[in-house]
Amino acid sequence: MRNLDAHEDYKVDSQKLAGSLRRLAGDFPQPQEEYPAPYGVVGFGEGWWPAELAHLWVPRLMTEGGTQFVLKGGLDLGAAGGAVAAAEASGARVVLVGFGGEVDVPVEPHPLSPYRYLRFLQEATGESETGRRVDEALATLAGQLDTSVPTEDNPAKFFAWNLIERVPVWVVSERYAGLAQALQQSFARIAGSLSIAPPPGSLEFFITALESRHEQGDPLAAVVVGNDEKTKLAVEILETRVDTVLELPEPPAAGLIPEMMAAWYFTAWTAYYLAILFGRDPADAAVLRRLREEA
């Protein structure tokens, strides 16, 4: 078996994702100009989750005379282009963020791009104070989760070991809308692995979904984010139905967005270590790159 504390096992990381993770706090495009308020944000492809986070402080569509940010995250088969045309027709100033020929603010396709989209938006729309708290949280976590921190002191390495041969079920506080799906996406993209995000009404799902089959198939690991009453009840329900329960450490940050970004960042490190344990390159799959060029 591979060893997360042995230098040579990280050689599969062809694009040095560990370095990108380590230096993520602060690594985003700074706005080069002032954007007139009011603001609107829509997101496509990779940009869906940063757009959803941004909806905590800006609407989807701006009203007259402001700036419409369009996060053009690819694999959308032209949907972003349609949104641009609609925004332009409404008289908004359109700012395209993402990748492709005609963007105003480039963000490369990358497993960690949600952070970059989000931080650009925070700086561009007067939310840099929250952004600073996000960066503080990520910098604190980077010190705890880095490859140089040995397994016995490194909770992300510990999580990765516990997720081998298990399928994670994301048990996420309802305060963190959209987070379970964002974790499902990042876990797939970095670890190349499947996980389960529950539908709304997750308590009912946790009670019923494992009735017929919980002695068959892949063993499950409940990965818990948050500790409100409902999340604790979900854990109680799941305890007898899953192999193991893993609770994310308290986030080193307060506030919805810093807390969610801390959970996302922790999960990205975990997925990274799981890829190393699988002997898999955590870089983007070649098929994803090819498809991006076509779609």
Add this chain to the structure above:
Amino acid sequence: MRNLDAHEDYKVDSQKLAGSLRRLAGDFPQPQEEYPAPYGVVGFGEGWWPAELAHLWVPRLMTEGGTQFVLKGGLDLGAAGGAVAAAEASGARVVLVGFGGEVDVPVEPHPLSPYRYLRFLQEATGESETGRRVDEALATLAGQLDTSVPTEDNPAKFFAWNLIERVPVWVVSERYAGLAQALQQSFARIAGSLSIAPPPGSLEFFITALESRHEQGDPLAAVVVGNDEKTKLAVEILETRVDTVLELPEPPAAGLIPEMMAAWYFTAWTAYYLAILFGRDPADAAVLRRLREEA
């Protein structure tokens, strides 16, 4: 193995869910009065999906002087009560739909309740024409999917056989927002079984999530709803990564809501037959009933 064409294998169906399925079209609470417009709809617990469907024609919150429908679907630990208080403070007329002591329009907790909430809302808010098309679609499907239709002519029985020992992955056209999660929920509740709804940006997920593990664990079945370009591309990507691809028959109805309700109803029948094949009572789990009394 059990036989879906043998009468005695249906004895596990203690609450006669087959009868409720067969007679579902038309089986909903009719409004007993006029409700003043404008309307707003919020949904909790079981009511989350009918509320999301209703948002295709009414907003979450009404503006002054209208009616605020609150779908009180249980297991929400008091969140519906908070919504009622907020709506009342805003001066709206509040109509509570669902279960519990103080509701205005009773809808019992039931695996098929999403239909009942939806149809009530359609009749109460001037959308009965769309509702009629939903009922026509369900009545047509009832004739094709009933227990009396033998396996060789019954696509829901065929789907159930193909889902034994496989985990469904819902591959749903983006037109049908929320449907994958609604199918995940109903499948859990009726078949007692796990399935996977992808996050937004589902193409990326389908490409990446099965890289490390597609030769391990439970075999997957892609269950496909819709046939637009993007859904076809997703099927192409999944074909080499899953055990089998099952495409839902064309819905016998046109329009977003009738099409989504047809897919949901088809899936409910499929989940029902899968429960029978597992020898499992498709009625609600006792633990779900107990929890509902507490929460």
